[in-house]
Amino acid sequence: MSKSILVIGAGPAGLSAAHLLCQKGYQVSVYEADPIDVGGLSKTVEFEGFSFDIGGHRFYTKAKEVSDYWHEVLGDKFIRRTRLSRIYYNGKFFKYPLELSDVLKNLSLFQNASFLLSYIKVKVFPRKRVKSFEDWIISQFGTSLYLAFFKSYTEKVWGMPCHEISKDWAAQRINNLNVTKILWQFIQKILGIQRDKNAIKSLIEEFDYPRKGPGMLWDEVKDLVIKNGGTVEFGKMVTGLELKEGKWSLKFSDGSQSQSADHVISSAPLGTLLKGLTPPPSSTFLKMAENYKYRDFLTVVLMFKKRETFPDNWIYIHDPKVQVARIQNYKNWSEEMVPSLDYTSYGLEYFCQKDDAFWSQSDEELSNLAIKEIEAIGLPFSRDGLKTKVVRMPYAYPVYDHDHQKRAQELQKELKNYPGLHLAGRNGLHRYNNQDHSIKTAMIVAENIDAGKEIKDPWKVNQDALYLETEEERKG
Ligand SMILES: Cc1cc2nc3c(=O)[nH]c(=O)nc-3n(C[C@H](O)[C@H](O)[C@H](O)COP(=O)(O)OP(=O)(O)OC[C@H]3O[C@@H](n4cnc5c(N)ncnc54)[C@H](O)[C@@H]3O)c2cc1C
Structure with missing residues (x-):
C-alpha cells in the first residue's frame, strides 16, 4: 500500500509538496485553515470584479526547476511585466533600484554632497562591528543614504528600530546594491562609454505574473492535487499533531481528528x-520557541472609477508622516485585475501586530485612514464609485532577531526526535522565503519522503549561494 501524507497548509509549499507526492502515487490529504482560498500569502482575493x-x-x-514547474502548470496564462517601482521621500519620487542621475536630479546640491561625503567617510573609516540592519546598511552606503532610503520604510515594515533588526535580513534581501557600481555606471554614461548590458538588465528587471494574479496558479495546483487522488479540506485549522507508534495524526480546532499517516508536512508558523x-519538545526548546515573532500585515484596497493612474507597479512610502508603507497599483501588474481600464485599484499596505490597536480598528476606520493618506500623498485618485476592502494577513513576515540562527540550529536537533515530520515553506522554516524558495523546500521534502531518507536539506534553501539572487536586489 502507498504511504500516506498529511499536509498542513494549502499555500505554495503545502500544495507543491502535495502535488509532487500525488503524482508519485502517495495518499495525500491537505488541511487548510482558510475557509475559502488556497495560496496562503500568495492568494488572490476577488471582490466585485476586482482582484488583488x-x-x-x-x-x-534562479531555480530552473521552479520556473519549469510554474510554467508547466500555468502555460500561456503568464504575462511578462517590466518592473517600475519608486520610493516616495520628501515629497519626491526616486527610482528604485536607485539610479544616480535620478537621485542627483531630485535632491539639492547640499543633500547630494552630504550623501557622497557620508559614503566616503564610511569607506575610509569602516564600521568595526556589523551586527544589525542599521550597521550593515550604513557600512555599505553611509549614514545619509541610510536615513533617506532605508530607515523609515524598514522600521514601518518591522515595527522596531533598525539597530534591533538582524543584519541577516539586509544581507539576504539587499545583497547586490553596490554604490561603487552605480557611480561607475553614471560616469560611463556621462563619458558615453558603452555600458555593461547585464548591468542595464539588472536595473530594468522583468518578471512574470499570472494574468489573474498568483492565486490563479495555486487554484490550478489544487485542482491537480484533487485530480491525482489527493484531498484538500478548507476551514481546517490544525491545533495539535501527535506521533504515536510511528504514525502521525492531526487535531483540528473544530475538535475533529485526521486519520493517522506515515508523514506530516507542515507549512504552518513554527511558533x-x-x-x-505531542510528545512535546524539551522544555528548554519550548521556551526558545516562544521567541518566534511575526510581523502581521493588512492591505486597504481602494477601488474607484478613474482611468489615469501612476505608472509604477508599486511605490515604497518612506515618508514618516503617513503610516502606509507601500502602495500597489494592481492594474499595472495585470489589466485583468480591474473590471475595465476605466477603473483603478490601489492596495495601501500597512505593517502591524495582530494584537495591536491598529489591527483591530474597524474596516471603516482603516478605509478612512487610507483615503486620507492617498490624498495627502497626491497620487491620482477619485472618490467616484469608491469601494473599499480590508484584507488582514497574520504571520506575513517571520522576524529575524539576533537569536534566530541559534534557534534554528536547536530546532533541527529537536526534530531528530520526530521521524516523519517535515517542515517546509516560509513560516514552516521561519525563513524570509519568496514563493520560489518555499516551492524549492517543498520539492526537497517530497524528494526526501520518496527516497525514504534525507537526501537534501530544506534548511539550505535561501541560504546557499545557489538559491540567492545575486543579480539584483529584492526589497521585501
Ligand atoms: C507582502 C508580501 C509580498 C510578497 N511578494 C512576493 C513576491 O513578489 N514574489 C514572491 O515570490 N513571493 C512574495 N512573497 C512571499 C510569498 O507570499 C511566500 O513566500 C509564499 O506564499 C510562502 O508560501 P508557504 O506555502 O510557505 O506559506 P503561506 O503562503 O504562508 O501558506 C501557508 C498556508 O498554511 C495555512 N496554515 C497556517 N497555519 C495553519 C494551521 N495551523 N492549520 C491549517 N492551515 C494552516 C495558511 O492559512 C496558509 O494558507 C510576498 C509575501 C508578502 C507577505
Missing part, C-alpha cells in the same frame, strides 16, 4: 506548531 494580491507577487527565480506537538 497580498502585496504584489513577482514570479522570478504555533511547536506548541501543539
